[in-house]
Amino acid sequence: MNTDFTIDEFIRKGIITDELELERALIADRKLRLLAKDNLHFKNLRKKLRNLIEAYERKEWSDIGQLTDEKLAESNFWETVAEQERIFIEKRKHLIRKELKIRKLIQKDLAHLLGHKSKTHMSELMNGIKPFTLKDLILIHQLLRIDIKELIPVFLSKEDMIRVQSALAELGKPHIKLCS
Template sequence: MKTHFDIENIIEKGSITNELDYDRALIADRKLRLLAKESIHFKNLRLKLRDIIEKYESSEWSDIDKIDNHKLVESEKSEHIAEQERLFIENRKKTIRKKIKELDLTQENLASILGHKSKTHMSELMNGIKPFTLKDLIIINRLLKIEISQLIPMFLSKEDQIKVKEAVKKLDKPKVSFASDEFVLS
């Protein structure tokens, strides 16, 4: 289940294929701008990401004749979703940092507990550059006593929501219903 942007996957592919990943890439670029001051790894990651962003902008936004109302609406919706994801990741980071501080731990201590050797990797996880594993989040939940809903994004892609709704409808069980997300991931 893809609930948020993974920079390394985009860099591996070498391209952005949709508006939501474009908006996610723009947010990641801003995060990497700050992190690049700390590490050459982040600087190199940002350079690669910026090249991919520029390619997408050239192919999707440079021809004014290709920009219609549908594209603008899609862009606005994607911006909103990417911003909601950014806020979720930022709140999760603040919550984790607050709890580790309360317990007189450091981010490096938490990395060690999770089995991560690299300070850079832990920074990528905390900043949403790389996704936490489910195992990491369960350990953080139990160790730091943080509600799981503050650690795991509780939204589904539009496609997943449609599939589940269709499956529920086919069951024809009036007592079974599916609650849609407040916003939908494309």
């Protein structure tokens, strides 16, 4: 997983470039749908994200003649990767909330402990819209006693996966594989 992934990154780039980004954007859109009900910032972010999703889908998926079995298989693969990321983020959010409750703390208290001032920013972190910093995750681990493996994602980016698989092929080491 590219742990630097943020919706702001898509907005700043102004384009979704591949299927993994599309799948991440679709998941983010679903999260923003709930958050946008109460917050204008999230509503505006969702509108911009939806425009990028629609542009990508028009470009890549509107021509039925372009749809190959390979393209569908690639889409399914990256959908699975994005879903694993979503599940990880949801599980982490629930673990953090559970430990906060046990310690009679609220999300606002955690934000203060981490040095974050904005309620919106903390919500974005908890919901996986923006990534926690490594420092944030270490502090959460130390404060809430959550296993660090439950806090830090260990997914590789698409680019890193391809690079390592290519390097393994060049080295002639088929017995070494990336774990999934």
